[in-house]
Amino acid sequence: MSNATLDRAVKEIADEMMKRTDRGEVASYIPELARIDVNSFGLVVVDTNGHVAAAGDADTPFSIQSISKVFTLTLALGMIGDRLWERVGREPSGSPFNSIVQLERERGIPRNPFINAGAIAVTDAILSGHQPKETLGEILRFLQFLSGDSSITIDDAVAASEQRTGFRNAALANYMKSFGVLTNPVDFTLGVYFHHCAIAMSCRQLALAGRFLAHSGRNPSTGFLVVQPERARRINAIMMTCGHYDGSGEFAYRVGLPGKSGVGGGILAIAPGKASIAVWSPGLDANGNSELGRAALEILSKRLGWSIFGA
Template sequence: MRVKTACLKHFLNGLVDEIAARGDWGEVADYIPELAKVDPAQFGVSVSLADGTQISAGASAERFSIQSISKVFTLACVLGRNGEQIWTRVGREPSGTRFDSILLLEQEKGRPRNPFINAGALVTTDALLAHRAPKDALSEVLAFLRAAAEDDDIHIDPAVAESEARTGFRNVALANYLKSYDNLHNPPELTLGTYFHQCAIEMTVEQLARAGRVIAQLPDAPQILSPEKARRLNALMMTCGHYDGSGDFAFRVGLPGKSGVGGGILVIAPGRASIAVWSPGLNLYGNSLMGTYAAERIARFTGWSVFG
């Protein structure tokens, strides 16, 4: 379905007003001290279209911690560097459990269900670290994001990284459990430090929507991700991108998406658009409450869906 730019701009501006009027913001991720300081009553949205147009509304220039959205781009780097080898260490199935759950990891002998739950993301980060320093692995993720967004002003927030390292005890437990099954090849502290810094990358929705063009395979996107790898990322985002809320997101939105506890969601309409929304307050699944609502409203307005 082709969407007129002027109509979409009018709709997004109205959506900002509608969400502000609702006043139902959810709760910020207060278990990460730096994120606990963020005002939940904020919303920004940006849409990059196939014709090269970008339309934004609300707090679209506000920087936020992308958190688990970074897992998509780290996985893209690992697939580019190591190919399909990563799938010997991590699965491709929905977990049906919280993003930081250790339950399935114990039952399935240290092989995480998918690369987007925290245990799976630690394995992916560990693979990216192979035979090099953390700063080099992080530089690769940042370089990929900057190239995808065509914007060098994308950085790691050291305060958020430090905050996560100071309070990320569940991730420490997951890393040590993975190590006990020999599914972490680097020292846990190295993998954890890299992972915490990766999650602390900060972006605006405008930058994130532009970066998502490579996954949507839009005509104007930089040619840094093959169609096959983009298809794999989209499939995983659809089935696993919102943890135990993935089925609900797919039902309501009908598009691949990846959330982060910083309140961001990257949504992909393959071949049509890359959409980024941000609102820091979370729902019971740990996904942005108003971001999820906005994604549903945008999908209904545009008619975009992978289901026809």
């Protein structure tokens, strides 16, 4: 595909999305996120040759929220390998992202690493043996390294907002602690969790950071192997089945790409062997996923024939 073709597709989709009125609702339960302009929209596609097609608010930083869980999962697997799966499962939850019901039934083991409980368990695995600030620094440096951009930071106002209102996450963490799933002090683990969810990135930075998942674990520009091909494939598989909470099946049905959403309105999507894609529109649907982000990715996937299930 030519650069011009990709540029045109991205621009036309962004133009269409900016005219839409069915934008969803911003995440009002996190006060800082409730202030975001629902009319914002950005879309970036980075292809295998490193060409960046961008449109809309492509360079506006936003709170990546649960998209950070893709990168903490990658780090945790790099640190402890498959032992991670003793503490967290790999199955879709079929429940809201902050549900406590399954934890009680399944003795504190979260269903997957992308629901809140699972991501807290993954954070605890990364934290082990380190101070919270050291762990946060490692997560932040990893994202800066992947994107090639040292300007990426944590939005302290969003992190503080989450800590003030994160009672459900505290309940999840304490419940897992009672079963021995968490090994560090709950306050330490939650502090790191809230802060990595508050990392602010633009669509451009996020699409660049996700490139290794589109290219069998390797950054195609530098040739650096971030993870082994098998691990990249497995992370993509979990993104496909669990990346949109109890809307994951609908996303797979409509878009046909591995993806991970965040309640800040962002989605990172991967077209294996083709491109890394980031979209941001802060209005959410009933499942907590970006309303227009999914719509834009559905059009893009169909138009370019990128669904992993075929054109």
